[in-house]
Each structure stands twice: as structure tokens, then as C-alpha cells.
Amino acid sequence: MFKALNDPTRREILELLKEKDLTAGEIADQFNISKPSISHHLDLLRQAGLVVSVKEGQFIYYSLNTTVMDEMLKWIISLQSPKK
Amino acid sequence: MFKALNDPTRREILELLKEKDLTAGEIADQFNISKPSISHHLDLLRQAGLVVSVKEGQFIYYSLNTTVMDEMLKWIISLQSPKK
């Protein structure tokens, strides 16, 4: 998950999906990167559980899965507790 | 910052520093990794602003700087807002 968030392109994809669900092609259109590369990024995001994909005809819609981020939020917040 | 958090060793270092400030050597002792490698990890954490180092005699004490994490918390939380 940290790994999935480590790439600027992937973080931008998440920000796009914040607005609304998009197909792989619509996402790829937003970047100056080849479609196979975007496909690869989407695969990594999916493996990390950060996005979910649903096939609809010949399109594949991607959407955010924010529940997974709770874990990360908790981790970061736990670091902010005061020292002994 | 995402980059700094992407490595398991660096995340563990942050968790150690959560308990109390430690010298570079004390940190290195917790890992099966050479001291120069740990020194490199500490440098990356420092560059990311996640830790602060203070020289005390021949020792260098490292401590957490949690303020930087607020930015990241905000980013993650912003993704969790509902869709249009």
C-alpha cells in the first residue's frame, strides 16, 4: 500500500477517481503515458486494494476503495502520540 | 515523503523513535543491516522531514518530527470525501 502510493502518477489517478468513477481509457487520456503503463499502475492500485474494477461491456470502470486507507491513517496517527 | 515511508526498515525506525529518541548506533543495533545502510535510511528520513537529528558529543540523536505528517493525513482524508 505504501508502495502503491509511492508513485505520483498513481496518486494522481486516485485524485481523479475521487471525483467520479472512470474507465481505464478515460484515465489514460489524462496522462502523457502509454495505455499499457497506465494499465500497470491500475493493476498495482487494485492489488493494494486502493481501487476496485468492474467490467461493463468492453469497458472497465475503476473506482476508489477508501476503506483500505483507514489502516494507513491509523498507522500515521499512532506515530503522533506523545513520547514516553 | 511517500518515498521515505515506502521502505519497511524506515517505517520501523519511525516506530522505534515513537518510544524515545535514539542515537544512530542504537537504531542500527535493532536491525540486521550494516550501519552505513541505516545511516542512509536516516538521511532519507531527515530529508523528508520525518526525523530531526541533534549532535551531542560524538553521538547523534534522532527524534520524530510528526508535524510533517499532517500534510499526508490531509491528503489521505481528502480522498475519503464522497463522490459527486
Place this chain on the structure above:
DNA sequence: AAAGTATTTAGACATTTGTCTATATATATA
């Protein structure tokens, strides 16, 4: 059934990353 569109898979390649050993720098102590 054939051609077109959407997406993924496969394989290659350059860059980045984490690790190491060897060496350098700075401080402390005998």
C-alpha cells in the same frame, strides 16, 4: 464473420533503490 475499439499481457530496457565494503571525519579517552 470480419473489422474496430478497449484493455491487458509479455518482454525489453534504462533508472532508481537498498545493500554492502572500504574509507573518511569527528569526538572522546588513555
Place this chain on the structure above:
DNA sequence: TATATATATAGACAAATGTCTAAATACTTT
């Protein structure tokens, strides 16, 4: 001052990462 200790820097190297082009798969339309 010489030696020991703490830490960092330099340079090498294998593994991981992000990108590409070419080809494959799946669906749609004519």
C-alpha cells in the same frame, strides 16, 4: 598525541520500478 568509538561518505552492484512497443484477449458493430 595516539588510539578507540560513533557516524557519515564514496563507490560498486544486484534487485526493483516505471516506461515503452508489440501482441493477445475480449467485446461491439457492421
